[in-house]
Amino acid sequence: MTERSVAEVLKRLGFGYDFLGEHPMRARAFSNAARTLKKLPDVATAFAAGELDALPGIGPGVLDVVARVVRGEAVPALDDVEARIPPGLFDIAQLKGLGPKKVRTLHDDLGVSTVAELEYAVNENRLLALSGFGPKTQEGVAAALAALRARAGRYRLDQGLAAAEREAERLRALPFVHRVAVAGDVRRGLEIVEDVVLVVHLDPDGEPALAAALGGARGEADGLYHVVYAAELPVRVVTCPWEDLFGVVLLRATGSPGHVAALEARAADAGAIFGPVGLYRGSERVPCPDEGDVYAALGLHPTAPERREEEVPLVALGQSRPRLLRRRDLRGALHNHTTASDGIHGLGVMRDAAKALGLGWLGISEHSQSAAYAGGLDAAALGRQIEEIARLNAAAPDGCALLTGVESDILRDGELDYPAAVLAQLDVVVASVHTRFRQTPDEMTVRMVNAASQPYADVIGHPTGRLLLGRAASPYDVEALLDACAASGCAVELNANPQRLDLDARHLAMAKERGVKVSIAADAHSAPALAHLDFGVTVARRAGLLPEDVLNCLELAELRAWLAARKARARGHAGA
Template identity: 35%
Template sequence: MDNREVAEQLRQFADLLEIKGENAFRVNAYRRAADAVEREPEPLEAIIAREELTAIEGIGPGLAAAITEIVQTGRYSATEELLDEVPGTLLTLLGIPGVGPKTVGRLYRELGITTLVQLEAAARAGQVRQLKGFGPRAEARILEGIAFLHRRTNRLSIGTADPVARRLVEHLRRELGVPVEIAGSVRRQCETVGNIDLLAAVESPAAIAPALESAPRVTQIEEVNDAFVVAALEIGSSVRVVAAAPAVFGTELVRWTGSRAHVAELVRVAGGTLPHVAEEAEVYAALGLPWIAPELREARGEIAAAQAGRLPRLIEVSDLRGDLHLHSEWSDGRATILQLAEAARDRGYEYLCIADHSGGLRVARGLDVDRLREQWREIERVNELVPEVRLLRASEVEVRRDGSLDFPDEILAEFDLVVASLHSGLRQPREELMKRILGVLRNPHVDIVAHPTGRIIERRPGAEYDWEEVFRVARETGTAIEINADPARLDMNDEHARMAQEAGVLIAIDSDAHDIPSLDHIRYGVSVARRAWIGPESVVNTRPLPDLLAWLNR
């Protein structure tokens, strides 16, 4: 059991405690322990073996015993005991956007609600609005959240599926001694995927099953047939490993990577049958086409563009010269400014923006002006210690519900770079949201609008805009709009990012990292840009430092 899975169990127990109405100190202790466990780089098994769990900040003997039980048995007996007192179905209500454990607890105690069906019926009957502190608006939002929940696909985020697919490929290559490649929607880097598809260069699936059975995150073999092997995964999905004879490996990789519409169009170009070849590029070459990047294989005009010689040179991670939006321990991050600078240097970056939250986002320990100036002194100090990377003074400034920004203009003018974000009021009427975002775009101090819709994939819908007007004003003001690379966000999505590029809008691809490992999430943002046909010339943080500074001084 890895650290993340242990953290999930601790958070679930904390949620159940809060639903039950236990004291906040105990609830928060478990949540802090979950955060500490999740950011601990060393596997918990090794720490337990040395009897050093209590050396982790925030973990005392009681929590250490709980963590040890979870790691060694895969379960927590206290959770099972609590589920005898609190119905486990209440946990499903936490999937409703905006509904937290306290609300669930009140709905249970005051209305006897234990299921989603009961909650929807109570809300439609006007019973929820009768509770103290709720009212018609809160009831309507609960119904909107339930409707969103019904629309969820229960697909995996690319941030969950991609690392698992890579580990499976490494394992199978080692065990089988043959080429194994990622295919399907994971290779196309879709924001969510239904399952993981892999291709192995073997004549028959017979050798795949035993190799797959011993692979990491595999729980059991579910199907073996003449074409492929399917196995269940711990992450709640499955992996399908297709057997492809080496002589036609390239053909099968094309067939199993592209969307159905892309493959069907290729077959039409081929006159009914794809050429049988060993290398993927040979398939396209035989059809008189250049190789088409997997991210483009969605039947969105890529084959016609290939035929006309108009395929774009897509951006790559190596094109990025810096990261313009990330957080340190000064707000809700988990790394020091020095650690972030050293990590940026190790990644070959020229510059990095320390963009901690402004004071209005109190839940994230946002900075007031006094703390800002103290942080700026630390940035100056680290710039001297790590001269290879230029640290820029930045902030993720909260856009208030009335459209104003957290800091006055005289403070905004002192930053090297200003990132503006909407975290609240995302359910306002479209007209109000448009006033807010257009006002931000027209503010001369704002350089980047981050994660513009505020969505959380499969958990929270985003704000709705008139995108044509948003992009028109962004181009007019020279403000960049972000592709937030956090795999839970990927905001803008590929559709909006392509519209932005076609409108001539500058784009920033940022990690929004809150710890060192999350700096590498930036590759998911690059994947969104590639799916949007975006080249390096459209992305502001591909620019060398002097050119970036010139843009900031526009």
């Protein structure tokens, strides 16, 4: 039912060849290609545009696989590999700490071919006897299995949003459907969702036909029918039989329960009833074709979907309310990568893509020298990029301005990865942790506070290091980091990659309280990935951020002034 993505197919080929031990270098080639294409949000579009062959590590063999996957055809090489490897082993290979070699041992020496069998083997301590395995390995596998169970049925926002849009399109194509809207946790922009909720206005007798068209199960709750079916995610379609009820149904299907309860209480205070099938004053139903009609009838400003949480108060008409950040407030974005480190597009392509998104400036921050695996730049390579950026800026003075920078690894004690003289040449320094995630919380707190106090650190990148449904946030004292940022003037990043969304909304609100500026970073490793900024705006809105809280909203000259002030402070620091 769910077709595999191009990157997944390539990854399976890579693992398969590695597991079979026949073509180790071919395996690496496919694994590398999978990693490269993962940096593109939409491989099919890039393939259709003929943009893939230019990418490093993408040759005729990989392109052939991509073409087949995009066209929905079978991939003979994958069929061959999958015919020779029990399917469960591909799942086991996803577990942290288990690579092709260890999976091979598990299979050959223990007869394990499924996740369930692996769990059973772990419970019986049977991994201990395997060569290359020991108590720590078994503990690690047990933890990875627990993490796998914990994320079952949970999806990232980008996955939920993509599925919601696909399913909404599908519903709109049905002749008896008049209007479709995305609701639920996806609409409120939760970083992790469990299902997709859609609201449809359809013919009064259209609901059985809807269930038939979707192949779903019918149900009924609070006087409304819904249809439940499985797509990439579980989908629940709430049906709205009357046009002037749509606002009510959409509002209630969007939630949160706490927000809906607050609206119900507000209605009750005004002697009205806000229920599942309408807003009633006495026996009269108030027509509410849109959500705004509900809020207006209750004497309220509409609450943005991202702010509809229990702890966010309703705002009465006549009360002033701050205007939340919008996408079009963004003038630029920091922290992006090019082919100079581990990005897949060059400076010119990145700049043009940023301009096409309406951005007037774009910060380039490649990996630093310690990050050899990501093609980190030494001081000389940084110097060459600074010159190239100067040339590009001079050649197109009216285009999107490129800012020089680096994403410096934060070393074990919080120091940056270059001497001050090198950092001083750069427009902006983003400081991020990429190694030694397993320091104790106290050590990590000291490390992060030190990093935020480094004179040349301008932004702390993806501050907790979490990977959603992958790696937990580093369990250190984020408030101590924010205090240090408030003291030093260092900004914090909201990494907008949907796998990170780091900091989260709760911590961003704490940053705002302290007056710490937020940098919404695409952390783009390809030109199309700049679009991830949209997710950043969603999270920023959930945190209640305003344009004035966000560095991206500065005009180029204002940003340069902010950076220059930090540079002057750093020089003073060095002179002291």
